[in-house]
Amino acid sequence: MSERPAFLRALARALAGPKRALRSRSEYALRLAAMRRLARRYPQRATRSALPEPGRMWSWVFVPLYRSVPWQARRRAMRALRMTARGWPEAPRRFREPWRPAGSGAQAPQRTEADRAPDEG
Amino acid sequence: MSERLIVIGGGAAGTAAATTARRVAPQLHVSVFSEFPDIAYSPCGIPYAHGREIPEFKALFLSTVQRYVEEGLDMRMETTVTDIDLDRRTITARNKHEGFDRLILCTGFLWEQPDVPGSNLEGLHYVKDIRRAIEFDRELERMKRAVVIGGMWLGVEMSGALARRGLEVQFIDEGPWLLSELVDPDVAAPAQEALERLGVAVRMGTRLEAFEGSGGRVRAVATSAGELECDVAVICLHKLPNTTLPRAAGLELGSTGAVVVDDHMRTSAEGVWAAGDVVEVPHGLTMLPISGLTGSHAYAQGRVAGANAAGEERTYDPVWIPWGFMAGDYTIGGFSIGETLAEALGIPYVLAKGVGVSRARYYPGAVRTHVKLLAEPDTLRLIGAQLHGGEGIKERCDFLAFAAARGVTLDDLAWMENIYSPPIGALYEPIQIAAQNGLAELRDKGSGGAAGGVASGAAASPAGAGAPASGAAG
Numbered sequence: 001m002s003e004r005p006a007f008l009r010a011l012a013r014a015l016a017g018p019k020r021a022l023r024s025r026s027e028y029a030l031r032l033a034a035m036r037r038l039a040r041r042y043p044q045r046a047t048r049s050a051l052p053e054p055g056r057m058w059s060w061v062f063v064p065l066y067r068s069v070p071w072q073a074r075r076r077a078m079r080a081l082r083m084t085a086r087g088w089p090e091a092p093r094r095f096r097e098p099w100r101p102a103g104s105g106a107q108a109p110q111r112t113e114a115d116r117a118p119d120e121g
Numbered sequence: 122m123s124e125r126l127i128v129i130g131g132g133a134a135g136t137a138a139a140t141t142a143r144r145v146a147p148q149l150h151v152s153v154f155s156e157f158p159d160i161a162y163s164p165c166g167i168p169y170a171h172g173r174e175i176p177e178f179k180a181l182f183l184s185t186v187q188r189y190v191e192e193g194l195d196m197r198m199e200t201t202v203t204d205i206d207l208d209r210r211t212i213t214a215r216n217k218h219e220g221f222d223r224l225i226l227c228t229g230f231l232w233e234q235p236d237v238p239g240s241n242l243e244g245l246h247y248v249k250d251i252r253r254a255i256e257f258d259r260e261l262e263r264m265k266r267a268v269v270i271g272g273m274w275l276g277v278e279m280s281g282a283l284a285r286r287g288l289e290v291q292f293i294d295e296g297p298w299l300l301s302e303l304v305d306p307d308v309a310a311p312a313q314e315a316l317e318r319l320g321v322a323v324r325m326g327t328r329l330e331a332f333e334g335s336g337g338r339v340r341a342v343a344t345s346a347g348e349l350e351c352d353v354a355v356i357c358l359h360k361l362p363n364t365t366l367p368r369a370a371g372l373e374l375g376s377t378g379a380v381v382v383d384d385h386m387r388t389s390a391e392g393v394w395a396a397g398d399v400v401e402v403p404h405g406l407t408m409l410p411i412s413g414l415t416g417s418h419a420y421a422q423g424r425v426a427g428a429n430a431a432g433e434e435r436t437y438d439p440v441w442i443p444w445g446f447m448a449g450d451y452t453i454g455g456f457s458i459g460e461t462l463a464e465a466l467g468i469p470y471v472l473a474k475g476v477g478v479s480r481a482r483y484y485p486g487a488v489r490t491h492v493k494l495l496a497e498p499d500t501l502r503l504i505g506a507q508l509h510g511g512e513g514i515k516e517r518c519d520f521l522a523f524a525a526a527r528g529v530t531l532d533d534l535a536w537m538e539n540i541y542s543p544p545i546g547a548l549y550e551p552i553q554i555a556a557q558n559g560l561a562e563l564r565d566k567g568s569g570g571a572a573g574g575v576a577s578g579a580a581a582s583p584a585g586a587g588a589p590a591s592g593a594a595g
Binding site: 019042049066069074 | 325375387435461466468
């Protein structure tokens with residue numbers, strides 16, 4: 001991972017706590033709303049939840065607002081807001097390059113000791 | 122003089138990182154610092170040793186410290202690292218500074234602790250260290266009643282194990298169904314029934330309020346469903362990344378609270394890698410960072426970090442998280458997301474459900490295998506699955522995660538080849554049945570996959586209109 005300038009590192013450190021809290025609370029509210037929908041879909045399989053309510057702002061404003069945005073637009077927004085992982089290429093959803101022997105002129109990675117199967121786990 | 126690599130942590134990620142680095146670059150001086158006396162044992166096997174399915178704890182030890190020393194590693198057991206100075210390239214352990222050229226952090230996780238009165242009483246047990254587990258196992262001989270708290274899968278495994286051991290077990294969780302953060306209600310239900318068959322009293326929708334003590338030791342758990350008397354309370358809440366050292370060293374932490382790494386497992390500091398439960402990695406479908414995965418993820422990440430610290434260029438892929446475990450004698454599993462998570466994230470999906478059999482139906486031991494697949498409405502590419510049954514769940518989940526990561530669609534699965542051999546596989550593969558049912562349902566609705574139009578949660582039902590509706594044949 002490329003090292004960022006000191007002020008950006010300090011900013012990232014300062015924002016880490018609020019960012020984490022925001023993610024945790026929003027996910028909790030979304031999960032609770034999803035559980036309610038699933039409980040309605042499978043009424044015989046669910047009981048009344050004892051999970052604490054996330055608060056009116058989260059339940060009545062955030063969740064409906066989040067759900068009103070189409071998933072593709074939401075994905076783009078998450079990327080733009082740097083909520084997705086940095087330093088990772090988007091999952092290619094295809095096979096890796098095949099192995100080729102050394103000296104074949106190919107660019108595929110060569111096998112080394114790191115490829116040796118580990119001992120029984 | 123050779124360069125020195127220090128690995129902090131002796132769990133799955135730490136041992137994998139150290140041994141891989143040493144094998145890739147034999148000239149590297151590799152030191153492993155661990156606060157524990159043991160190495161290379163399987164913490165995941167602990168519940169099964171308590172349940173006596175594994176007769177002895179010693180079976181969980183896969184290697185010895187001595188063997189690692191013979192491989193050329195400098196093993197510093199029972200040595201806690203208290204500080205990292207990235208500018209001076211030193212760590213502090215036992216009040217002594219030791220220099221490094223490269224560093225790999227594998228500091229693992231800590232258990233979330235309940236924030237209720239009585240949390241400091243004796244008799245609250247957390248499953249982690251094997252020596253403590255061996256002591257606990259001896260204490261179990263004198264115990265009759267246990268309360269297991271928490272809806273993560275370890276709680277399910279521990280409940281089953283303690284019930285097998287003959288204890289009276291109460292399982293409590295606030296969620297509306299078993300493992301409600303991960304598992305869908307239709308998949309959780311048979312798992313709950315399996316626990317109940319073992320004698321576990323499963324109390325869902327039950328809030329922990331306090332631990333009641335007597336003489337400094339827990340004697341009961343106060344809950345929203347009343348007071349539950351017990352000799353021990355086993356706590357199985359969330360895994361939290363153990364970031365004390367990386368945070369103090371100034372490494373960047375992400376939105377899960379874990380250490381941020383790139384696809385080479387490099388942290389925000391030059392020459393410092395991290396792996397295992399202390400890091401966050403992206404989910405393959407959403408690219409959102411997640412942490413607290415499995416031992417196999419930790420091991421694979423450790424190998425990548427070790428190889429890169431030794432000079433290679435290895436990458437780790439975003440994860441699709443195949444998972445699975447036993448609830449009593451029943452297996453549930455899946456990968457990526459189920460309906461609950463898809464609904465929570467607002468990811469559009471279509472469902473394909475089917476029920477097949479694990480062997481030819483006439484072959485003794487054949488059991489039903491339930492498969493639920495989630496696919497993107499427009500492309501029908503697989504994005505998640507949840508399965509339950511008696512056998513073959515793990516292999517199917519591994520396969521589905523692998524296939525989804527490479528873009529497989531419901532059409533591919535509907536026409537996949539499969540093994541038909543009566544003792545090990547039926548004529549119709551349960552995955553194939555689910556995919557065919559899903560496609561038939563979409564066709565009947567006039568939504569031919571690429572035509573799209575299936576909104577989030579507007580799921581194809583498992584009713585089985587169309588090609589092999591039940592997998593009973595074969």
